[in-house]
Amino acid sequence: MSLTPDQVKLIKATVPVLKEHGTAITAHFYAVLLKENPSLNGIFNQTNQKTGHQAGALAGSLYAYASHIDDLGVLSPAVEKICHKHASMYVRPEHYDVVGTYLLRAMGDVLGEALTPEILEAWGQAYWQLANIMIKQEDSLYKSAGPWTSWRDFRISKKIPESSQTTSFYLSPVDGKPLPSYHPGQYISVSTSVPSLHHDQNRQYSLSAAPSPDHYRISVKRESSVRTGDTTHPAYISNILHADKKEGDILQVSHPFGKFYADSKEQNNGALVLISAGVGITPMVSILDTFVQEKQERRISFMHATRSSDVQAFGSYIQDTTSTHPHITSVIFNKHPAADVKQDTDYNFACRMDLDKVDKNKDLCLDDEEAVYYICGPGGFMRDMGDRLKSFGVEEQRIKLEIFGTGNMS
Ligand SMILES: Cc1cc2nc3c(=O)[nH]c(=O)nc-3n(C[C@H](O)[C@H](O)[C@H](O)COP(=O)(O)OP(=O)(O)OC[C@H]3O[C@@H](n4cnc5c(N)ncnc54)[C@H](O)[C@@H]3O)c2cc1C
Ligand code: HEM
Ligand code: HEM
Structure with a gap:
């Protein structure tokens, strides 16, 4: 069901209020969502949550969406880009139920009586209007990936230093089946367990070579420490890959996704x-x-x-x-x-x-x-x-x- 003109007005009128309380809503949203749904810890980036980037991303897109709510065409390239990232992390339709529920609950908890049932209803509609667009796009991305529908085990077949900070990882599928091609410029997500967090984390890495049917190559820079509040930890995944992962070890890898690529089959002779x-x-x-x-x-x-x-x-x-x-x-x-x-x-x-x-x-x-x-x-x-x-x-x-x-x- 789409939004009524009155709901559009309500959404636009409440954007500044939500913006003002964005940080409080974030903190509350993540704390409750992840406490009550610990399995989502493996999807969400722990470092970005603490530093506020991911919340900003969600809020920023809701805001962009709200300000173009009566002209959805304006948003589509941006939404498409988010969907590629979501797909690389295997975000599923059922996750949207959970995120939507907790998002609206956080808005209600933080804003209290200022959030009337009408406003909440309008934001719920707005969330689902965007969520449905994204679920549909992600579904078509999953279909385009054929039988590769979830994290796939890859073995590190070679680990080659490229500089004092960057190391290439050659990743071969454990099932031995041929790999799909990709457009150069696209990325994969890599997921692995982070012992200090007691759960998995995933990060995106651009493929760094031409497609090959038997392996993918990524090249990872070892990032320095991350400071969040009073604590400092080594950047998680890049350090684990550099310091702990050896040739022969297994990582979970997504199908390649992403919109930043050059199509070598395209009929364009421009430089x-x-x-x-x-x-x-x-x-x-x-x-x-x-x-x-x-x-x-x-x-x-x-x-x-x-x-x-x-x-x-x-x-x-x-x-x-x-x-x-x-x-x-x-x-x-x-x-x-x-x-x-x-x-x-x-x-x-x-x-x-x-x-x-x-x-x-x-x-x-x-x-x-x-x-x-x-x-x-x-x-x-x-x-x-x-x-x-x-x-x-x-x-x-x-x-x-x-x-x-x-x-x-x-
Ligand atoms: C599409 C895409 C392609 C990518 N391709 C590559 C690639 O080819 N090679 C590569 O090495 N990396 C690539 N990355 C980056 C990679 O996904 C990871 O972000 C990177 O390896 C760091 O992850 P980490 O777990 O080691 O660090 P994390 O634990 O996630 O922490 C490091 C990050 O936290 C943030 N941060 C740190 N300190 C602060 C602070 N004080 N305030 C706010 N934020 C802070 C920064 O964003 C920093 O990068 C790519 C990312 C994307 C989205
Ligand atoms: C629901 C309606 C919301 C609207 C319209 C909204 C709007 C905004 C806008 C416009 C910004 C500035 C973004 C930018 O500079 O790109 C912002 C920042 C932020 N919002 Fe919201 N917000 C909303 C809800 C939320 C929610 C639900 C969260 C948490 C999940 C959140 C957390 C944040 C945080 C943490 C920032 C600062 C981001 C940063 O510094 O990177 N907001 N919000
Ligand atoms: C309508 C709902 C949603 C909106 C508007 C939204 C928006 C966004 C945006 C703008 C980004 C950043 C993309 C980029 O970096 O290019 C993002 C990343 C992400 N989203 Fe969503 N999202 C939604 C729903 C969900 C759901 C249901 C999940 C799954 C539980 C999810 C999980 C993530 C994760 C894990 C990231 C990566 C964050 C990071 O790297 O820090 N999102 N989302």
């Missing part, structure tokens, strides 16, 4: 301009590797920024690939190059990425009106690069962003 910083290089390496393996002649410009030589992953792979393929070029920004690396061979500029320093046509492909721009890295980096490209006249729809976190680019 691919791949712009990354730090571990944001992983989806770009997958795109590069796929187009090279498929012998695609599409022009590729690979631009990457690294903080220093020791943390630079895939340096020699990029060098070898560009030197053997005339249609592929690269520009490396290395803020602190080591004494033994050479300018113009190992890196090009000893600074942060600065698009004013590169060739506007050879590197930025501004002479190609069909060029597509892929950006992945820290939030500030993506914002700066996106803004600069737009100032050069690149339209928003040709710029694609991948955020290695939740919600906004914070």
Whole structure:
């Protein structure tokens, strides 16, 4: 059942009140939801909950939804992106019942009498209107994944260091059955037990190589400690993968999902301009590797920024690939190059990425009106690069962003 015009008005009028009490509602919502439904602990990111990102993501999307409630078309790309992430974590229709119930209960508990039955009813309708759209989209994603309908056991077949911080994991399915292909740029979720929490946690990792029927490769940066309130803990999953997981160990893996990808079968000859910083290089390496393996002649410009030589992953792979393929070029920004690396061979500029320093046509492909721009890295980096490209006249729809976190680019 859809919302009545009066309910739409009520929703819009109550957005500021809910916004004001967002943090209190969050705390209450998660505390009660997870206490009474401990099995959900394995789905929700424990670190983000404590730092408020995940709650912000949920609230932010409810808000965006509420402000476009009479014009739902506006939201669809954003909703689609959330659904890919949900699907990679195997969020199910029955979870929506639980989350909806606890969300409305938390709103009622925190807002007390200010939340009249009419307002609560309107928000319940709004929640379900959005939830039903998402459940339907997720259902079609699950169908597109064929028989792979839940977490699948993979064995770590190889563990290869790529830099002082980043390690590649080659993951082979324990059932030995061939793996489905994916679009380069997509990610998988990886789930494993976190002993200190006494339950599982999952995280997303971009696939970092061309598709192969017998293994997937991900490349994981070891994150530093996370401070939440008075306590500090090592970032959970990246540290467990680096420190505890050995070749032969088992992880649970989702089917590949995600909307940030380059389609090598697409009828578009525009250049691919791949712009990354730090571990944001992983989806770009997958795109590069796929187009090279498929012998695609599409022009590729690979631009990457690294903080220093020791943390630079895939340096020699990029060098070898560009030197053997005339249609592929690269520009490396290395803020602190080591004494033994050479300018113009190992890196090009000893600074942060600065698009004013590169060739506007050879590197930025501004002479190609069909060029597509892929950006992945820290939030500030993506914002700066996106803004600069737009100032050069690149339209928003040709710029694609991948955020290695939740919600906004914070
Ligand atoms: C689509 C996608 C693709 C990704 N691809 C890759 C990849 O290819 N390689 C890779 O290494 N990672 C990738 N990530 C990131 C990865 O999913 C994990 O987030 C990362 O490994 C950290 O997880 P963790 O469990 O080790 O850290 P967690 O325990 O989750 O904690 C670390 C995170 O907590 C947050 N945090 C820490 N301190 C604070 C604070 N004081 N305040 C607020 N927030 C704080 C930060 O977001 C930090 O990243 C990707 C993420 C997404 C969404
Ligand atoms: C139901 C209607 C709600 C609306 C309309 C709403 C609206 C908002 C808005 C607009 C913001 C700022 C978001 C941004 O800057 O992107 C916000 C922040 C926040 N909201 Fe809500 N909110 C709602 C409910 C909730 C709920 C249910 C939770 C908890 C699950 C919550 C927790 C938070 C938190 C923690 C923040 C700060 C996020 C951060 O710092 O990352 N809110 N809310
Ligand atoms: C209408 C209801 C819902 C809305 C609007 C919503 C919205 C969102 C948004 C905006 C994100 C962030 C996506 C991103 O990072 O790109 C997110 C992530 C997530 N959602 Fe939902 N969601 C809903 C229901 C659910 C349900 C039912 C579950 C399952 C119990 C769930 C579990 C999660 C988890 C685990 C994450 C990842 C959080 C993280 O990485 O910190 N959500 N959701």
